[in-house]
Amino acid sequence: MTVTNDDAARNGQETDSPYLLRADIDEAGYEPGHPIVRNVVLDVRPGERVGLIGPNGAGKSTLMKGLLGHLPHWKAKVFWRGEEENAARDNAISSKIAYIPEQPIVYERLTLWEHLVLAAASSGLSEDELNRRADRLLRRFRLNGFRHHYPVKFSKGMQQKTMLIVGFLLKPDLYLVDEPFIGLDPGAVLELIDALEEERSRGAAILMTTHVLDSAERLCDRFVLVHDGGTAASGTLEEIGRMAGLGPEARLFDCFHRLTAVDDEVEA
Numbered sequence: 001m002t003v004t005n006d007d008a009a010r011n012g013q014e015t016d017s018p019y020l021l022r023a024d025i026d027e028a029g030y031e032p033g034h035p036i037v038r039n040v041v042l043d044v045r046p047g048e049r050v051g052l053i054g055p056n057g058a059g060k061s062t063l064m065k066g067l068l069g070h071l072p073h074w075k076a077k078v079f080w081r082g083e084e085e086n087a088a089r090d091n092a093i094s095s096k097i098a099y100i101p102e103q104p105i106v107y108e109r110l111t112l113w114e115h116l117v118l119a120a121a122s123s124g125l126s127e128d129e130l131n132r133r134a135d136r137l138l139r140r141f142r143l144n145g146f147r148h149h150y151p152v153k154f155s156k157g158m159q160q161k162t163m164l165i166v167g168f169l170l171k172p173d174l175y176l177v178d179e180p181f182i183g184l185d186p187g188a189v190l191e192l193i194d195a196l197e198e199e200r201s202r203g204a205a206i207l208m209t210t211h212v213l214d215s216a217e218r219l220c221d222r223f224v225l226v227h228d229g230g231t232a233a234s235g236t237l238e239e240i241g242r243m244a245g246l247g248p249e250a251r252l253f254d255c256f257h258r259l260t261a262v263d264d265e266v267e268a
């Protein structure tokens with residue numbers, strides 16, 4: 001089933017764009033001729049939280065890699081505040097984005113504090129600002145006692161918190177967050193939701209993938225559902241509920257199942 005609100009808006013001729021980021025993606029994949037997803041529009045306004053959802057293997061992480069300029073096959077027009085990004089400028093928008101990957105990536109020989117110093121240096125953050133922001137984040141995510149420990153020896157959840165702290169430290173315009181909830185303890189999930197809400201009220205936008213649909217429903221203003229190599233639905237929960245034929249009160253979980261239902265019967 002394919003229902004989308006975006007078809008009329010695919011010409012990319014925007015002026016005075018309300019969007020912080022808008023990507024009209026023709027094809028995204030790992031080799032030419034084998035796109036993983038086609039014809040997807042991803043857009044996010046300042047202060048908006050958009051949930052990118054879809055079944056395993058639908059291409060959510062692939063789309064995020066494309067936005068970051070890390071994908072070998074990427075046929076897309078990307079607009080930042082209405083201005084088209086020049087593909088020749090590699091990673092042109094990545095300096096405005098904090099990417100929090102699904103699999104934590106930590107440097108083997110750096111302590112947690114050294115990770116923060118490195119991130120601060122690469123984005124021109126002053127020492128005072130680093131100390132002030134880092135102190136609050138380390139306390140918030142309960143890693144204050146681990147400043148001088150090596151994240152490579154942390155648990156998965158602690159490594160994930162390290163990635164979150166590095167991302168929040170930089171206060172970017174846009175957060176790309178790939179499956180933030182799995183692996184965090186319940187207290188950390190609440191802190192994450194609060195931290196994202198603080199960032200949203202500052203005007204930062206959030207594009208996140210997740211399978212934790214009750215948290216997504218609570219947090220996100222709008223959703224893009226990727227399935228079968230394209231956009232299966234996009235809009236607010238109310239709009240998606242209507243598209244799924246479930247009405248405006250529908251839960252995201254039920255919409256997801258309705259819109260991604262497999263036609264073929266599973267053989268016994």
Ligand SMILES: Nc1ncnc2c1ncn2[C@@H]1O[C@H](COP(=O)(O)OP(=O)(O)OP(=O)(O)O)[C@@H](O)[C@H]1O
Binds near residue numbers: 056062063
């Ligand atoms: N480095 C790669 N090279 C080739 N194919 C890849 C690579 N990474 C992912 N894929 C393929 O791209 C498809 C989409 O993968 P992707 O990780 O984007 O899915 P996803 O929607 O994020 O899934 P999940 O919900 O399981 O995290 C899958 O078929 C996967 O096998």
